[in-house]
Structures are given as structure tokens and as C-alpha cells.
Amino acid sequence: MRAMLIVNPIATTITPSARQLVAHALGSRLDLTIELTNYSGHAEELGRKAVADAFDLVVVHGGDGTVNQVVNGMLGRPGSAPSGPVPALGIIPGGSANVLARALGIPRDASGATDQLIALLNAYERDHQWRRISLIDCGEIYALVNAGMGVDAEVVQAVEEERRKGHKITPVRYWRVATPVSVRFSRREPNLVLERPGHQPVSGVHFVWVSNTNPWTYSDDRPMVTNPGCSFESGLGLFALTSMKLIPTLRLLRQLLAKRPKLEAEQLIRDDDISHVRVSTMAGPSACQYDGEYLGLRETMTFRAVPAALAVVAPPGK
Helix, strand or coil: CCCEEEECCCCCCCCCHHHHHHHHHCCCEEEEEEEEEECCCCHHHHHHHHHHCCCEEEEEEEEEHHHHHHHHHHCCCCCCCCCCCCCCCEEEEEECCHHHHHCCCCCCHHHHHHHHHHHHHHHHHHHCCCEEEEECCCCCECCCEEECHHHHHHHHHHHHHHCCCCCCCCHHHHHHHHHHHHHHHCCCCEEEEEEEECCCCEECCEEEECCCCCCCCCCCEEEEEECCCCCCCCCEEEEHHHCCCHHHHHHHHHHCCCCCCCCCCCEEEEEECCCEEEECCCCEEEEEEEEEEEEEEEEEEEEEEEEEEEEEEECCCC
């Protein structure tokens, strides 16, 4: 099997020894080509190259951002056909959050993830079947885990600014950035209109989060669960608020971080399995994000579920 190993050498938790371990283990099992990302956008270029050169498998040793770029490089823009057969995706986590890998049941350490990947390759040789997962079509790009319009995107933008200043984003720093951004956001008039199948449009929405799986993200080791019934094998998860009053919002945040979340609130709009969501603004554009990357300001966004869009080397879904 021909495989490309794409490594982000500056990812948060990747060390030279881990890199060598992964390369040696996979090189003894696969016809392996190793590529290091060297600049912004390089991972997407390598994803396109993997398709053009007809690789069977692409293994990404990096964080969620690198994985997202590689997948978008392999698939191309939503609505267009890939330039050739799309390789299966394997992940050796190397970032700080590694939301996609953890949601797929992949160990967080490089050694454990590599051992699992090799075991799954052996299983593939027996039954010739990869697991397939859905993606989120955001109109101009694919999201693998989540996307949103509103406060989450403004937090992402603020966190990216901290990174540009050279600050490491730990969970503590993240919440130090997120809290004041969220408080300022909550004081504004709601600006969004939400449309979903089978329901009347809802105006006066503060923010809309769309999920491809459960959990929505992680705060260090604690999952943040917005849509318990959402999975890579279902439709999209929707989580939106029509009010951000302080006490009810804090109560809901506590529910999101609970071990057994019971999500109940008058201001909450939630669905775990829908085909698409359309969000538009009432007065001026709103910030958007996908997989923790800032997309920019948009007046309208449509998020669509794309079932079984990507083959992954991961344990079977639950």
C-alpha cells in the first residue's frame, strides 16, 4: 500500500523522537513517502498531491488544523469532484486539542495511535473496508468537526491573534480570551436568522453552532457536549441560543461541561440529526469559523451534511 505521511514539525506535541517512531513504524509496514509542511497552506497542497499521485493512504501527524487542510486539499472545493480517487485518511495526533482524532477513538499519544493504525491496516487487508464518516459542507470549504457563526468565531479570531503574538494557547489562556469576548458579544442585540428543515425561521438568534460529531470540542481533558445524539454517521448537530442572559447562559455552560449533560434551557434550539442549516444576518455580517479556524465575516452561510464523504483509518462508530 502506497502511503504519504504528512508531518507538521511545529505542531504542539510533536517531538523529533515521536516523529522518528511514527516514520519507522509505518515505513516498515507501508511503501511510505514522508512530507513535512513548511509554510501556511502547504498541507493543503500535499493533500492535492496525494490525490494526483494516486496514493492509497494519507497519514497526518499533526493537529486539527493540519488534518483539515489535508482533507480539503484531497477533496477540493465543495460541489466540485476530486481530481482522482481520494486516499483514506489516518491520523497520528500532534496538536493540542486533537478533537477529530479523539472523537474517532484514536489514542492521543503517537505510539498508541501508530499501533492502532497498523492494527486497523491489518484488519483492512482482511475485509477491504474503511470506516466512512460524514463532513460539513460550509459552501466554500469542508469542516470535519464543527462550524459556527457568531460568538465562537469571534473567540477563534481572538485566539488566533494571541497565537500571532507568540502565546501558547493552553486551556487556561483559552478561557481567559474566550470569557471577555463572550461577555462583550452577549451585550449586543442578536443578529441572526436560523432556518432548518421542518421549522419556521427563527430570528433574534445570538449564535449558531453546527456539529459533525460528539463532543463539539474539548476543554483540556473534559468534553464539551452540545449534541449528545450527533455522530459521524448521522446528520448535523445544531446548537443555537436566542438569549445570552448571564445566569441562564452560565447554567447552560455548566451543563455542557457535565459528565452526563442534560441540556435544557428555554433559550436553546437544538437538533442532533438534520440535513442542513441556513443562517443569515439581520444587520451587518457576522463572524464565521470552521474546525477552530477563522473564516471571516459573512452575511449568509449554509451548512450541509455530506454523508460517508471520507474514508478514515479509525475504529468502527458506536
